[in-house]
Amino acid sequence: MTDTRSARVVVIGGGFGGLETVSHLKHQPVQILLLDRKNHHTFQPLLYQVATAGLSPAEIAAPLRSIVSKQKNTEVLLAEVTGFDLARKIVHTVDAEIEYDYLVVAAGARHSYFAHDEWEPLAPGLKTVEDALEIRRRVLLAFEEAERQAALHGHHQDITFAIVGGGPTGVELAGTISEVARTSLPRDFRNIDPTHTRVILIEAGPRVLAAFPEDLSASAEQQLHKLGVEVRTSTMVTQILPHEIHMGDVVLPTSVTLWAAGVFASPLGRALSEQVDRAGRVPVQPDLTLPNHPEVFVIGDLATIKNPDGKPVPGVAPAAMQMGRFVAKTISDDLAHRPRTNFVYNDKGNLATIGRNAAVAQFPGFKLTGYFAWLSWLFIHILFLIGFRNRLLVMIEWAWSYLTYKRSARLITDEVGRLREQRSSPDSHNAETPPVEVIERRSA
Amino acid sequence: MTDTRSARVVVIGGGFGGLETVSHLKHQPVQILLLDRKNHHTFQPLLYQVATAGLSPAEIAAPLRSIVSKQKNTEVLLAEVTGFDLARKIVHTVDAEIEYDYLVVAAGARHSYFAHDEWEPLAPGLKTVEDALEIRRRVLLAFEEAERQAALHGHHQDITFAIVGGGPTGVELAGTISEVARTSLPRDFRNIDPTHTRVILIEAGPRVLAAFPEDLSASAEQQLHKLGVEVRTSTMVTQILPHEIHMGDVVLPTSVTLWAAGVFASPLGRALSEQVDRAGRVPVQPDLTLPNHPEVFVIGDLATIKNPDGKPVPGVAPAAMQMGRFVAKTISDDLAHRPRTNFVYNDKGNLATIGRNAAVAQFPGFKLTGYFAWLSWLFIHILFLIGFRNRLLVMIEWAWSYLTYKRSARLITDEVGRLREQRSSPDSHNAETPPVEVIERRSA
Incomplete structure (x- = not known):
């Protein structure tokens, strides 16, 4: 140089x-x-909170321009x-x-999707704000659709969420969806009982959170059970269809399938x-x-x-x-004409959240599970969020939701026309349809 | 009965x-x-804040189910x-x-659109959360695109926003976009000067805010001028094209056109x-x-x-x-077998916000303009927002943005592929394109 x-x-x-x-x-x-x-940095560790209606996108994402605004030697380009x-x-x-x-x-x-790109529209993954909003929409619509069926026809199909992949993302999605179904939603529905929601976490390997020590995987699995999640390890998903997934010969009817497998x-x-x-x-x-x-x-x-x-x-x-x-x-x-050095990764620990008061944490020298792991997770993630405003708002949202069991961002931001379309053509998930325009216009 | x-x-x-x-x-x-x-109530008076990146959708919208959750005689159906x-x-x-x-x-x-439905994709209006997010996307992208042009090619097209319709929605959009361009954005861009942004408010009638007394319309126009908005009254928009609008023989090149006219x-x-x-x-x-x-x-x-x-x-x-x-x-x-009565509207006043410290208010017996009108507007709108959490968060967001001049929700939630597409085919605004998938996949 x-x-x-x-x-x-x-x-x-x-x-x-x-x-x-x-x-x-x-x-x-x-x-x-x-x-x-994109014009924004996304704090990916909290994306699952957007997907499960706990936080808004602007609370976990910040415009790149604002982040480097004061750094005079830096320009940002979309x-x-x-x-x-x-x-x-x-x-x-x-x-x-x-x-x-x-x-x-x-x-x-x-x-x-491991050479199964056709699964993508049927089982969205969670990497971007758009992904999170799409998952939120599907999860909330599943309950709305069941309530609609029950109210109008007296019965409804079981609500079943299948989450493919037992890594940190799969575990937090499964745990949080199950928690939301069991704590936040029941009082709001009259014709269905969201506590009967099935949440199934499917992992091809022998245990969830494979990057953690075995005892923490076991603890995570127990904590998932407590939150109502069914865990199926050593189980390979062989086919994903609009309203079912196949695991070898086993066919599971599903409301929504989510992808966290690779x-x-x-x-x-x-x-x-x-x-x-x-x-x-x-x-x-x-x-x-x-x-x-x-x-x-x-x-x-x-x-x-x-x-x-x-x-x-x-x-x-x-x-x-x-x-x-x-x-x-x-x-x-x-x-400065100094010689280069070699990169060494310094592993300061590993945390995975599962749901309310549920997490596992591995630090050099000690491990935590349950409430204290969850507190560590919370503390560290608020600390690393970018922007004072986001930290403050996320703390308020979490305190609010912890005390009231409410999820504040339960918005389905799409037209109900889409719901109808999905019913009539269940494999049309991937078509980005324009909102159905119900209001006609004419010269006024 | x-x-x-x-x-x-x-x-x-x-x-x-x-x-x-x-x-x-x-x-x-x-x-x-x-x-x-939709599954949510939208507090429409604050939609313009979502459109101008000041608030998040979940701060001004609330799930209908949650709102009536405790009202046992009520069911909600999508x-x-x-x-x-x-x-x-x-x-x-x-x-x-x-x-x-x-x-x-x-x-x-x-x-x-007064028998011009073809204008809708070119000039979105502001009635729903989706509308607001689309406007936010277009407004923010206009600045990003100019910055990109300036950084890569040394020059850029003028940034011009045309807002058609001088009612309350047009006035608040024009005032706030101009304010954001002049106060929130300048420090974040290196190659363009957002304070040179033109914001033009076009009204077919003789004055803006026609529902208000004439002196308040005049005050609103003055306050708009102070915020940098050009107001053109008695001006009819005769044609809207992807990057220009016609007002009779006058052709105005535009970056973004918004519709608030009817x-x-x-x-x-x-x-x-x-x-x-x-x-x-x-x-x-x-x-x-x-x-x-x-x-x-x-x-x-x-x-x-x-x-x-x-x-x-x-x-x-x-x-x-x-x-x-x-x-x-x-x-x-x-x-209760009581006789019916007739409806009488009790006009308790009328408020319109324009921008920071700028508003007009008409109450029975007195009028306000400027700072105190704006304070009344703020107070009343926070008061009527549904949900304690929303009130708290909106107060924090507004205090934050008032003190720092920052807009917290400046997210462009769409893929930059769309930006490219708009450049190459400027009249493709209406096509809801799926996000461009840049990441290829293969068997892993």
Whole structure:
């Protein structure tokens, strides 16, 4: 690296990794350009709260521009990156080429349906605000539809939610949906009993939360049971249809199916490297760069690297943030002619929330389950939320919902026409239909 | 009316009129069924705050079920009403017939494009949460697009918002968008100067806020000028195209056009009566019923009636609420064998907000403009918001935004692919495109 007074750093992706890179370069003599397809950072660990009507999108997402507003060496652009010319040090976007001295690719991952892309419209995953709103809509509509059937026809189909995948996202969705059905909704319905809702969590492996020690997995499973969730481990989902799922020979009728079973890295990974792993992740050098490209960093869920002890660095927010800080430090080292160092992931613990007073937590040296794990989870997540306003509002919303058992964001923001359409054509989930216009107009 | 111990009251529409009817029948021996196409009540007077990124939908909307949760004589159903059989006392919905003893139709109104329905996708109006989110998306994208152009190509097109219609909605949208452009956004953009944003309010009549006295209209126009809005009165919009509007021979290039020029009543009005007026409203008897149908009430924006003094009752929330209470009283009178009375609208005043510290207010006996009008507006609107939690959160949001000049809900919840699409095909606004899926998947 030569000493450039204002090296141009292009960061792709405003998630945990990208934002940490940017903020830790605040005082460096660099020009930073942050590119993202969305105008906001999403605090993904709380997305399940939006999906389960506990929080509003604006409480867990913040405009990237506002976040870096005071950082004078940084610009934000809404742009879609289409590829790279690594030799010429250029990022291709839809309608422009952008030059860089340093490139930091932190484009993350999305769901993977394991060669069953046709399942996506039938079983949405949870990665974006839009995903969360779609899940919220489907979950709430399932209860509305049952109530409608019961009120008009005297009976209704069972309400069954199937959640595929027993990792942290599947566990928190299953636990929270079951909790909402059993505590928030019953008083609001007259013809159905939401406490009879079935929530089934299906995991292909032998236990939920496989990244945790076995005793915490067992505790999580117990806590899920207490919240009313049926857990089926060592069970493979073989088919997803509009209102049923197959697990081998077992067919389960479902109201709503949700997907939390796998992720696949951004296709930008393959634009960077031909060596991506089976999850689309780019293998990086110990300094998180591409081989032969010390100026190109790949971090977060898009990268795969092992710690010196041989354990792979997990695809979690703390790892992405540590990588982001490492990249900022490495660029600073370059600029100061200091030698580079190697990235080491420092595992400070692992938390997973399950529902009210229910969570598991693994810290170096000790473990927690239940209420205290849940309190730790709450505290840490409010602490890391971006923006004082969000922290305050989320605390109020949680206190409110903890004391009253109410979920405040139970809005179905779509037209009921869609409900009708789903009834008549259950496999039309994926069609983004325009709202049905019931009001006719005429010259006035 | 005969003395039915549990007369069945069907209320269509969970707006101001419908909800007041329901809540004032709380202690009557009736069975109430509230039908709505949406699962939530929308506090329409604050929708412009959602459209301008100041509030989140869940802060101004509340699930109908939660609102009537404790009212044991009331059920809520998500349903789309398709018509009536008044002779058989039946409401038709998409897939069921519902019987009633009393029917209260409070289905409201939507935008009217005056025989130019093709303008709707080019100039959205503001009646629902979905409308507000669409306006928010377009307004925020206009700034993002200009910043992108300026950053990548060194220049950008002027940012111009045209708001058609100088009633309360047009005035508050114009004032607030101009205020946001001049106070909230400048610090966040590096390549454009949002304070140069043009906001043009176009009114066909001779003055804005025609329902107010002339001096208040004049004051509103002055306050709009102070906030940077250009007001064009006595100006007819003759054509709306994707990026320009025509006012006779004058052509104005626009970034975003918004529609606040007219409303047309729900088509349910025409299903009830052949005598609807030019705005689709149903003329009702002095007791708000249909002629020859003392059991069928039509209220709110769907009804047209004159006060005893000959002045038409305005289509505002207080009028709808008074009508709702009157209907509840009339049904109670029937049940108690008391004679019916006539509806009289009690005009307690009229407020319109314009922007920060800017509003006009007309109360019986006195008028206010500017800061004190704005304070009254704020106070009254927080007071009438449904739900303690909403009141608290909205107060916090407003205090936050008043002190910091920040807008907290600046989320563009759609994919940037849409931005690209709009650039390449500017007249594709109306196509509800599915989010662009950039992440490819494969077997993992």
